[in-house]
Amino acid sequence: MPWYRRKTMQAQYELDKKALGGLIPEKGNKTRILVLGSGFAGMSFIKSFLKNVKYDIAENLELFLITIKNYHLFTPLLYQVATGLVNEYHILDPVRIKTKKLDYRVIEAEIKEINIERKFVVTSLGNIAYDYLVIALGSVDNDFGIKGVKENAIPLKSAKDAIKIRSKIISSFERASLLDIGNPMRKSLLTFVVIGGGPTGVELVGAIRDYVKQLCNKYYSIDSSECRVILIEAANRLLLQAREKTAEKCRRILESRGVRVLLNAKVVAVEQDGVVLADGTKIESSNVFWTAGIKVNPVVENISDELVLKKKGRIIVDEYLRVQNYPYAFAIGDNAWVTSGSKLNPVPAMASAAVQQGEYLGKYLASILSNYTFKKPFVYKDFGLMLSLGRFKGIVEFPNGWVITGFLGWLIWRMVHLVKISTMRNKLGVMFDWAMALFKRRIVTRID
Ligand SMILES: Cc1cc2nc3c(=O)[nH]c(=O)nc-3n(C[C@H](O)[C@H](O)[C@H](O)COP(=O)(O)OP(=O)(O)OC[C@H]3O[C@@H](n4cnc5c(N)ncnc54)[C@H](O)[C@@H]3O)c2cc1C
Incomplete structure (x- = not known):
């Protein structure tokens, strides 16, 4: 690409970035739920929440999904894409869901930091404040520091x-x-x-x-x-x-x-x-x-250990999947260290566990927002x-x-x-x- 074209594209990119930054909605009177990550945990939470939340509560809510890519990747078939068996587009599910129940928006941005004390998230498009936070950013590769x-x-x-x-x-x-x-x-x-x-x-x-x-x-x-x-x-x-x-x-x-x-x-x-x-x-x-291995997402890793208890990088949550000391923040999927409600200790970092946690949390949050005291803790079902x-x-x-x-x-x-x-x-x-x-x-x- 010629240099002058590259320069114009860069300028346009900066303009877009600025304009988009201004588009992040200011937090108003509505209760804002922020979901971080469109993986198995994040998407099953959103679907379950939309299904379970009551209409009269929903009108005072906004549900924002922040994710770096506007799709959900079906990881179990990745190896089939790698070996020419399945077309890559067949394992990418869209994350946009049409709903009249509440204000659901997808914000395609990179999450850089979670400020759990002051209740906002730093993204590539600016800071986003929240009332409730669902952390579902998954894992990244771990090379264990092996050379090359x-x-x-x-x-x-x-x-x-x-x-x-x-x-x-x-x-x-x-x-x-x-x-x-x-x-x-x-x-x-x-x-x-x-x-x-x-x-x-x-x-x-x-x-x-x-x-x-x-x-x-x-x-x-x-x-x-x-x-x-x-x-x-x-x-x-x-x-x-x-x-x-x-x-x-x-x-x-x-x-x-x-x-x-x-x-x-x-x-x-x-x-x-x-x-x-x-x-x-x-x-x-x-x-x-x-x-050979995975480790927790660096955004989660960077939340100070003094604020949030962690084990092997994953956030320790209670039986309702709440982050300890922060009852308005939840961690699910690969980001959560869940020990309750399962013979497997901790619940494994697997898609099926992430889906179960997302579904449970959708019901739980919908219920506590309706002022109903939810008693049932999360129980993991092992399917082998x-x-x-x-x-x-x-x-x-x-x-x-x-x-x-x-x-x-x-x-x-x-x-x-x-x-x-x-x-x-x-x-x-x-x-x-x-x-x-x-x-x-x-x-x-x-x-x-
Ligand atoms: C190749 C492969 C095959 C697998 N096969 C199976 C299987 O057969 N069965 C099984 O049970 N499990 C399987 N797993 C494990 C399974 O994929 C994970 O346990 C599961 O995806 C965890 O769900 P999650 O929602 O916690 O994270 P993920 O599904 O990884 O989702 C994380 C989301 O966060 C987004 N994100 C991450 N960082 C940022 C950021 N900084 N800013 C914005 N967005 C961000 C990602 O784009 C993604 O949308 C497999 C994993 C891999 C890699």
Whole structure:
């Protein structure tokens, strides 16, 4: 872009920013509820609140959602976007909801700081005051300070990350197809490494195995035996949140599909050309994907520990999901450390827990605003763990320890996830993508 055009665009941007800053509504007499984040927790709170709040109360309320992106990302299908199974737009649900009940607005802005004492939030568009606050900003990747992770590994947290992974795999195939068999660069380009043997890593690696096989057989003249797909886990087993026998079954399924699973393998560095393990081994690879951990959102992390009690960065809440000492502020989803009402202690940082907390809080807040003393504390229902491990293979672990594997596990996974997608357009889109994939038709092009 020529310099003069760049300058005009920058000037326009500054003007827009100024104008938008002025558009943030001043706080008037209406009670303002501010929801931070349009993830599983934030959106299920909004839907539940809109459903439960009474009309006569609602007319004196304003409900503002502040989020950096005007969509809700359906993370459980991210790995399918990364492996060409599902179109990225099919996992993005809109956050704008039409309602006549109350003044509901979406403000697309970045939240920079929460001032919990003085009841306002600092955003990229200015400060926004509130009466009630719902903190639902989720998590971010954690590289545990390991050298080179940020620079040389691609995480899987956003839609952009998923597209980056897909593009990386495809561009590696393009380059490898130009090199002779036996060329060390070709070997590195055809080696795919996933770091982190939790649910995300396990699902991603299973899907990469299928994708790579399909790219070899259908689009590139490369024998699939040339491709190496490796899962690296620092612990002595996969899936620390599952029972040991489930984790073992998962390992066996992955290995039977051609994934090499390395346990007790601690990554000490990720370099441009591969992964270095603690024992000095180096795995040469041009494709390194990072799914080894999450940490709390920096905005939450930056709330002073002297004001708000936290554990592992998450805000400790009581049985009504209230932030201690601040009864008008609530934390839900990955931001909350919830110990009450569950055998699992704390309630896990999972979508299903975030949805349950959002739904509960919607009812709770609607009820206390009606001056009704709400007695029922939050109770978490554990629905177990569900994983898809590639074509026609899945695992479902129920809370009582029952485990279903194979085709039935895969089918249950698909049915449950399809039901959870919130719009009909996206449900149909995903069904279409899955139908195409049954006939081995995936997304094999890249844009970057
Ligand atoms: C790849 C992947 C796969 C997963 N698969 C599963 C699964 O199969 N099952 C399951 O139960 N869980 C799964 N999870 C975990 C699940 O996604 C989280 O536990 C869940 O999203 C937590 O919900 P939340 O609302 O707390 O946060 P999120 O859903 O992460 O939402 C946070 C929201 O805050 C917004 N936000 C963040 N920072 C800012 C800021 N500074 N300013 C403005 N807005 C901001 C974000 O844009 C987002 O809208 C997966 C996670 C990942 C990454």
